[in-house]
Amino acid sequence: MMRQYAVIGLGKFGASVACTLARLGHQVLAVDIDEDKVQRVADEVTHAVQADATDEDILRALGIRNFDTVIVTIGHDVLSSILTCLILKDLGVDYVVGKATDELHGKLLEKLGVEKVVYPERDMGARLAATLTSSNILEIIELSPEYGVVEIAASSGLIGRTLRELDLRAKFGVNIVAIRGADNEVKVSPGPDDVIGKGDVLLALGTTESLGRLENLK
Numbered sequence: 001m002m003r004q005y006a007v008i009g010l011g012k013f014g015a016s017v018a019c020t021l022a023r024l025g026h027q028v029l030a031v032d033i034d035e036d037k038v039q040r041v042a043d044e045v046t047h048a049v050q051a052d053a054t055d056e057d058i059l060r061a062l063g064i065r066n067f068d069t070v071i072v073t074i075g076h077d078v079l080s081s082i083l084t085c086l087i088l089k090d091l092g093v094d095y096v097v098g099k100a101t102d103e104l105h106g107k108l109l110e111k112l113g114v115e116k117v118v119y120p121e122r123d124m125g126a127r128l129a130a131t132l133t134s135s136n137i138l139e140i141i142e143l144s145p146e147y148g149v150v151e152i153a154a155s156s157g158l159i160g161r162t163l164r165e166l167d168l169r170a171k172f173g174v175n176i177v178a179i180r181g182a183d184n185e186v187k188v189s190p191g192p193d194d195v196i197g198k199g200d201v202l203l204a205l206g207t208t209e210s211l212g213r214l215e216n217l218k
Contacts, residue, residue: 024208031053056090066092174211
C-alpha cells in the first residue's frame with residue numbers, strides 16, 4: 001500500500017531514508033534548508049523543497065499534517081530538531097519519527113510526544129524505511145545503498161508453494177538464501193522443491209526495490 005512520507009533534514013541518513021522510501025513505491029516529500037541537499041535527492045523523491053522547517057507557516061503550507069509519517073532527521077542542530085518536532089505535534093501530525101544525536105536529545109524528543117526515536121549508529125536509513133512501511137519485514141541489513149538482506153515473514157501469497165513455483169528470482173530479482181521454519185530449524189540454500197510453510201521466515205537477498213516488491217506480495 002502506497003503511503004505518504006515527509007523527511008525533514010537531508011544529511012546522509014535523511015537522504016537514505018527518503019530515497020529508500022521512494023524506491024519502495026511511496027510518495028515522499030523531502031525538505032531541507034540547504035538547497036544543495038535538496039537538489040541531490042530531487043530526482044529520487046516525489047517532491048523536494050528547500051525550506052526552514054522551524055517555520056510553522058511553511059510546514060502548514062506544505063500540508064504536513066496530511067502525511068502518514070513525518071521523519072525529522074535534523075542532526076547537527078539539536079534546537080532546530082526539537083522546534084520542528086514540537087511544531088509537527090502542535091499541527092496534529094499523527095506519527096513523528098525523530099533522529100537523536102544522543103540519549104539526552106532522544107529523551108527530549110520523547111517528552112515532546114515523538115512516537116519513535118532513532119539513533120543513526122543503531123538505525124541505518126534503509127532499515128528504518130523498511131520497518132516503517134512493512135508489517136512482514138522483521139530485519140534488514142543494508143549491504144550497500146542498493147542491496148540488502150532481509151528477514152521476512154512468509155505472507156499468504158507464499159505459503160504452500162515451492163520456490164520453483166514462486167520463481168522469485170525471475171519475478172522479483174530476489175534470492176532466498178535460507179528458510180527458518182516455525183520450529184526454528186534453519187535450512188540454508190533451500191532447493192527449488194522446498195515448500196514454504198506457515199510461520200516460516202525467509203532470508204532474502206536483493207535490491208531495495210526488489211525486496212519491497214516481495215514484501216508487498218500478499
